[in-house]
Amino acid sequence: MDIRKELQEDIDGETLNYCFSCGICTGGCPSAMMTDSRYNPRKILHRAVIEGKLEDDIWLCTNCYTCQERCPTKTKVADLISLMRRVYVKHNKIPRFIKPLVENLAACGFTQVIGDLENRRRERMGLPKMKHTREIRRIMEKTGGLYE
Amino acid sequence: MSDRYAYFIGCTTPFRVSNYDLSTRRVMEKLGIELVDMNDAGCCGLYYEVINELTYLSMAARILSMAEDEKLDLMVICNGCNGSLFRANRKLKENPELKDEVNQVLADIDREFKGTIEVKHYVKVLWEDVGMERIREEVSNPLDVKVAVHYGCHLLRPSEEMRFDNPQEPVSLDELVEATGASSIDYLEKSLCCGGYVLAANQDIAYKMTGRKLRNVKNAKADVMITACPFCNVMYDTNQKSIERELREEFRIPVLHYPQLLGLSMGYSPREVGLEQNRVRVDPGIFG
Ligand code: SF4
Ligand code: SF4
Numbered sequence: 001m002d003i004r005k006e007l008q009e010d011i012d013g014e015t016l017n018y019c020f021s022c023g024i025c026t027g028g029c030p031s032a033m034m035t036d037s038r039y040n041p042r043k044i045l046h047r048a049v050i051e052g053k054l055e056d057d058i059w060l061c062t063n064c065y066t067c068q069e070r071c072p073t074k075t076k077v078a079d080l081i082s083l084m085r086r087v088y089v090k091h092n093k094i095p096r097f098i099k100p101l102v103e104n105l106a107a108c109g110f111t112q113v114i115g116d117l118e119n120r121r122r123e124r125m126g127l128p129k130m131k132h133t134r135e136i137r138r139i140m141e142k143t144g145g146l147y148e
Numbered sequence: 149m150s151d152r153y154a155y156f157i158g159c160t161t162p163f164r165v166s167n168y169d170l171s172t173r174r175v176m177e178k179l180g181i182e183l184v185d186m187n188d189a190g191c192c193g194l195y196y197e198v199i200n201e202l203t204y205l206s207m208a209a210r211i212l213s214m215a216e217d218e219k220l221d222l223m224v225i226c227n228g229c230n231g232s233l234f235r236a237n238r239k240l241k242e243n244p245e246l247k248d249e250v251n252q253v254l255a256d257i258d259r260e261f262k263g264t265i266e267v268k269h270y271v272k273v274l275w276e277d278v279g280m281e282r283i284r285e286e287v288s289n290p291l292d293v294k295v296a297v298h299y300g301c302h303l304l305r306p307s308e309e310m311r312f313d314n315p316q317e318p319v320s321l322d323e324l325v326e327a328t329g330a331s332s333i334d335y336l337e338k339s340l341c342c343g344g345y346v347l348a349a350n351q352d353i354a355y356k357m358t359g360r361k362l363r364n365v366k367n368a369k370a371d372v373m374i375t376a377c378p379f380c381n382v383m384y385d386t387n388q389k390s391i392e393r394e395l396r397e398e399f400r401i402p403v404l405h406y407p408q409l410l411g412l413s414m415g416y417s418p419r420e421v422g423l424e425q426n427r428v429r430v431d432p433g434i435f436g
Contacts, residue, residue: 064341065305085198109190145203
């Protein structure tokens with residue numbers, strides 16, 4: 001399926017065509033700053049809209065929303081990158097660094113396994129114990145979010 | 149103003165920084181705010197926002213429905229949970245089709261999202277609902293310390309949705325810090341992200357980003373830094389040593405959860421706000 005079409009059909013894809021490539025988003029982007037603009041949200045948008053391509057660098061966005069606040073055309077840059085990630089997951093495997101979070105959620109309902117060690121510490125501090133839940137696994141199953 | 153909230157602490161706090169939970173409970177108790185525990189709530193769904201939207205919205209709606217059952221607004225202490233739950237609540241309230249779809253999923257676990265409550269970060273609760281005057285009344289031990297405030301991202305942004313404080317020049321957390329007697333100092337790139345969100349994908353970028361802010365805070369000669377999110381705190385405090393090693397640079401900046409600072413000014417002892425658990429040692433003597 002055409003990536004462009006997929007992005008556009010999502011309610012979050014509405015602003016995909018607003019961008020006129022001014023580069024203001026990249027100018028204020030912390031991930032761009034840390035990589036000498038090798039990470040570049042303007043280019044990521046351009047690549048998606050013009051070439052219909054998604055590459056691995058979309059996972060380097062911190063989701064800080066600085067770009068979205070500053071964009072003169074009100075392109076929802078950060079939300080679009082989140083959308084691109086969802087579309088990426090549909091077409092590729094789930095990235096390896098996300099896998100443990102998904103597994104923990106399925107196992108106990110938290111992104112980290114909160115076990116005896118953490119609960120003993122909480123008890124010593126007079127804090128209530130955290131309980132695991134299976135409900136989240138049910139939700140993951142029902143929504144195709146288990147990725148096993 | 150409400151004096152009861154459903155209290156959601158998410159995953160990172162109980163896993164890494166339970167002293168944040170502890171100090172939050174202390175200050176809320178002092179202010180007469182009752183927190184109703186949600187210990188089997190699990191995760192807010194944040195990560196699924198970038199994996200699978202239906203899973204994300206259903207996970208968030210599940211938490212929201214738990215607070216709805218209590219007929220209470222939901223108070224969160226994590227910027228990540230705030231972004232995820234606040235925005236899911238809004239999206240589902242505005243979109244009946246999505247709401248139906250999510251409720252079909254929730255029916256399976258006997259829950260329903262109705263859209264009857266609000267999500268509030270505790271900074272918002274303190275600043276808007278409790279108010280500065282009430283907070284100042286409880287400050288019995290004014291602190292004399294220079295503080296670098298870190299707001300983090302999802303308390304303020306995307307501002308079009310969050311509609312809290314002034315997103316370009318926020319003042320809420322600075323004023324809350326000054327209420328303790330401390331002074332909030334200016335420093336370079338105050339709105340810079342902690343980098344925590346890309347830590348798993350690319351540690352190099354994350355550490356550089358975290359280190360950059362620690363450097364700016366150090367250059368501004370702050371005594372301590374404060375955060376209002378467990379993940380920002382993990383980046384600046386828990387990971388500070390390994391960032392120092394990685395960047396071959398020394399920061400030694402004590403980092404407190406905001407409620408620890410407020411708690412100290414309310415007369416709680418360092419132990420009562422869990423200060424001995426902060427990774428970078430905090431000398432209680434510095435608070436004057
Ligand atoms: S997204 Fe906005 S800020 Fe970025 S290049 Fe396009 S128009 Fe400019
Ligand atoms: S949200 Fe992502 S792309 Fe936008 S400024 Fe932040 S890191 Fe850069």
